[in-house]
Amino acid sequence: MNSRLKYILAFICIFVLGVAPTFASSTESSEDVNVKELILDHVADAYEGHINILGLNATIPLPIIVKGENSGWQIFMSSNFHHGTAEHNGFYIASSGDYRGKIVEKNQAGEEVRPWDFSITKNTLGLLLSSVLLIVIILSMASWYKKHSKEDDPKVPKGFFGFMELFIMNVNDDIIKPCVGKNYKKFAPYLLTAFFFIFINNIMGLIPIFPFGANVTGNIAVTLVLALFTMVIVNVFGTKEYWKEIFWPEVPTWLKVPIPIMPAIEVVGILTKPFALMIRLFANILAGHSIVLGLVCLIFVTVQLGTAINTSMTIVSVVLTIFIDLVEILVAYIQAYVFTMLSAVFIGLAQVEPHHSHAEKH
Incomplete structure (x- = not known):
């Protein structure tokens, strides 16, 4: 069997064995299932973790x-x-x-x-784990290149290191370089870190077994901090021409004085750009988790409707849940891609150079 197919099937088994028993334990004491409360409880942060798989029902205190x-x-x-x-x-x-x-x-x-x-909650633990994993990957890559760059015949990275090199160069060459422009090397470390931080947290959030499964990028506080980092970098490293276009844009004078209509709009734009970054990532990840959990709830909502209906809805629920969860793997990459691309675009727009007329050039 193809190795990729094995990984996909293993992920599906982990999901089904991890999510369904957890929901079952949450609903077995009540005849009426409050889907709204159930979903909100599972996507919210918590002061403890739960492991409920193959008959093992354990609570992990934090x-x-x-x-x-x-x-x-x-x-x-x-x-x-x-x-x-x-x-x-x-x-x-x-x-x-x-x-x-x-x-x-x-x-x-x-x-x-x-x-x-300052408690170590489920989201905090997930954040720490993803950060450690990101640091380990980066240091491992740096160590490999440092070791092999000194050789007379440098080796081509293979396996994991080859895949990561391809991944990193893809983000750097296809997103950062064309969007930022000639100063891309200055901002590449932040943008690469943001991409892989978001991607790793998105993937870890899809694994329902503790200590994974934390809704880190679906937490608006986390996306707010990421958006603020982008906003600070955009405005701190913005050129004089960038600030000139904000406070004295090339529009008719009556739009600038006596009432600064266009400057006010540009200043508002400084805030709306990071706000869009924050809401887009938060809403998409939270929506994905909620859809998956809502589909799983179908199994328990239809219990009182009879065996036939419950069995058929269970099959539908499992099939749709697996499909949406596979889509979420793609969404995990897309959301990291979009956040990095938009951040790179905003940074690139702030690196605008002064415009020189044709006569001045000659």
């Missing part, structure tokens, strides 16, 4: 690091909350309200307030 108004710094494991049903040292997980699913405490007025929360 470190809680908080600083409260009353008790100061506290470090303990999330197992002390007993799945969110118990209080520990004045802290507990809110079951409703604005802070639902977050650690809170009561202040002197008896109101729920959020402490300083």
Whole structure:
């Protein structure tokens, strides 16, 4: 059997064995399945991880690091909350309200307030794992080239290193270089890092078995930080001509003074560009996870409709879930590609050079 087909089938088995039992354990205690709450709980962050596969049902506690108004710094494991049903040292997980699913405490007025929360949540752990994996890949590639570049007859990278070289050069030559322009080498490290960071997190988010499965790039806080990095680089390294086009664009004077209509529009554009980056990545990844989870829910929603309907809908659910999950693998690459390409375009537009007339050139 083709090795690629083996990997695809293995991924499908992992998904089916990982997701379905988890949903089953979430729904077995209730006759009515609240699909909305179920999906939101699974795409949201959490203070513990779950492993539910082949009869193994385990909860993995994560470190809680908080600083409260009353008790100061506290470090303990999330197992002390007993799945969110118990209080520990004045802290507990809110079951409703604005802070639902977050650690809170009561202040002197008896109101729920959020402490300083530095806990290692599921998303934080996924973020750390993906960062470590990215660093290991980069350092491994650098070590390989450093070792073989000193040889009289340099070797051509093969296997994993050959694939990564092809991948990196594809991003560099087909996205960064044409979009940024002649100064592309200056911005290539950031853009390559952003691409592989997003891609690795997207792929890890599709693996439903803890410690993977975290919805990192479907978290708006993460996409916000990525977009802010791009915005800072665009505006800090923008040329004088770039800023001139913002505050004094080449339009009729009445559009600039006495009311700065065009400069105001250009300034708004400084904010809308990163906002588009943030929302596009967040919405697409979150939507993909929600669709997959919604399809899995069909199995449990139709239980009360009879064996025949439930069996047929189970087959439909599994087939569609596998199809969408395979599409999500492609989407994982596309979203990393789009974010990197748009960031490169924005950076390239900020590298505009002064325009010289034909007479000045001669």
